[in-house]
Amino acid sequence: MASPKKRLQGLVAATITPMTEHGEINFSVIGQYVDYLVEEQGVRNIFVNGTTGEGLSLSVSERRQVAEEWVTKGRNKLDQVVIHVGALSLKESQELAKHAAEIGADGIAVIAPFFLKPWNKDVLIDFLKEVAAAAPAQPFYYYHIPALTGVTIRAEELLDGIQEKIPSFQGLKFSDTNLLDFGQCVDQNRQRQLAFLFGVDEQLLSALVMGATGAVGSTYNYLGKKTNQMLEAFERKDFSSALNHQFCIQRFINFVVKLGFGVSQTKAIMTLVSGIPMGPPRLPLQKASREFIENAEAKLKSLGFLSFTDLKDGNLEPCS
Numbered sequence: 514m515a516s517p518k519k520r521l522q523g524l525v526a527a528t529i530t531p532m533t534e535h536g537e538i539n540f541s542v543i544g545q546y547v548d549y550l551v552e553e554q555g556v557r558n559i560f561v562n563g564t565t566g567e568g569l570s571l572s573v574s575e576r577r578q579v580a581e582e583w584v585t586k587g588r589n590k591l592d593q594v595v596i597h598v599g600a601l602s603l604k605e606s607q608e609l610a611k612h613a614a615e616i617g618a619d620g621i622a623v624i625a626p627f628f629l630k631p632w633n634k635d636v637l638i639d640f641l642k643e644v645a646a647a648a649p650a651q652p653f654y655y656y657h658i659p660a661l662t663g664v665t666i667r668a669e670e671l672l673d674g675i676q677e678k679i680p681s682f683q684g685l686k687f688s689d690t691n692l693l694d695f696g697q698c699v700d701q702n703r704q705r706q707l708a709f710l711f712g713v714d715e716q717l718l719s720a721l722v723m724g725a726t727g728a729v730g731s732t733y734n735y736l737g738k739k740t741n742q743m744l745e746a747f748e749r750k751d752f753s754s755a756l757n758h759q760f761c762i763q764r765f766i767n768f769v770v771k772l773g774f775g776v777s778q779t780k781a782i783m784t785l786v787s788g789i790p791m792g793p794p795r796l797p798l799q800k801a802s803r804e805f806i807e808n809a810e811a812k813l814k815s816l817g818f819l820s821f822t823d824l825k826d827g828n829l830e831p832c833s
C-alpha cells in the first residue's frame with residue numbers, strides 16, 4: 514500500500530499556472546511562487562494542474578513540464594506536492610500518473626471523466642483503479658467536484674469499499690457544498706487514516722467541524738496566512754475567533770463572487786497580492802476586467818489583506 518510521508522493535512526494551495534501575455538507557460542516564476550507560499554502565506558502543500566491550474570486546458574506535455582517544475586522547485590521547501598492527473602482519456606491519465614511517480618511527487622489526484630461520463634459508482638471506480646494502477650506507490654486522492662464534472666455520484670457512496678479496490682487510496686478532495694455527503698464520508702471512514710480535504714474555502718470552518726483534515730483551494734495562494742489563523746484558532750478551540758476569521762474571508766469571497774469570480778479572477782488577485790505576474794488565463798477563459806481588478810484591490814486593502822496608502826479611514830473594515 515502507498516504510504517505518504519505523513520497524512521496530507523493543513524492548507525494545500527491549488528496552484529495557478531503562470532502564463533506569459535502570449536499564453537505560454539511562464540516557468541520562470543515558479544521558484545519565486547514556491548518561496549512566496551512558504552514564506553508569506555505559511556502554505557507548504559500544493560495541488561498542481563487542478564481547476565485553478567487550468568490543468569484540463571494544458572497539453573499532456575505541458576502538464577508534465579509544469580508538474581516537474583513544481584516538484585523541482587518545491588524540493589526541501591514544500592511538504593507535499595500532489596499532482597492532478599485526471600483527463601478524459603484513460604491513457605493520458607495513466608501517462609501523467611506514471612510521470613508523477615517518476616518525478617517524485619507525493620501523491621496524485623483524479624477527477625471523474627466529464628465528457629463521456631461514468632454513470633454509476635462501479636464504473637467510476639474502475640476508471641480510477643486503472644489510473645491508480647499506473648502508479649501504485651503514489652498516494653491516490655479522488656477529486657470530487659460535481660459542479661464542474663457533472664458527475665454527481667455521492668462521495669460517500671464512492672468511498673464505500675474503495676480501499677479494497679484501490680489500495681493506494683489515501684483520501685478525498687471534496688469541492689462541493691454538500692456537507693451531509695462530506696460528513697458521512699468522514700463518519701463512515703473514521704477507522705481509516707484518510708485525508709479529508711475540503712475545497713470550498715468560504716465554508717472551511719463548517720467542514721472542520723465535520724472532520725476535515727485539511728483544505729485544498731485557490732484562495733490559500735493569497736489568503737493562506739489568514740486561513741492559517743483560522744485553523745490555529747480552531748485547533749485551540751477558540752471558536753469565536755475562528756468564526757471571525759471565516760467571516761472575514763467570506764466578506765472578501767462574497768464580494769468577488771458577486772462581481773464574477775473564477776480562475777481568471779484568481780490569477781489577477783494573486784498577481785496583485787503577491788506581485789508575481791500570473792498572466793492571463795488560456796481560452797476559453799478570458800482575462801479579468803480592469804473594473805474587477807480595481808474593485809478587488811480596493812476590497813483587499815479595506816480588509817487589510819493588501820497594504821495601502823490611499824484609503825480613507827471610513828473605507829476601512831480591517832479584520833481582526
Ligand SMILES: CC(=O)N[C@@H]([C@@H](O)[C@H](O)[C@H](O)CO)[C@@H](O)CC(=O)C(=O)O
Nearest residue numbers: 527563564565688712713714729730731
Ligand atoms: C470551483 C473552484 O474553483 N473551487 C476552488 C475553490 O478554492 C474556490 O475557488 C473557492 O472556494 C472560492 O469560491 C477549489 O475547490 C478548486 C481547486 O481546489 C483546484 O483548483 O483544483
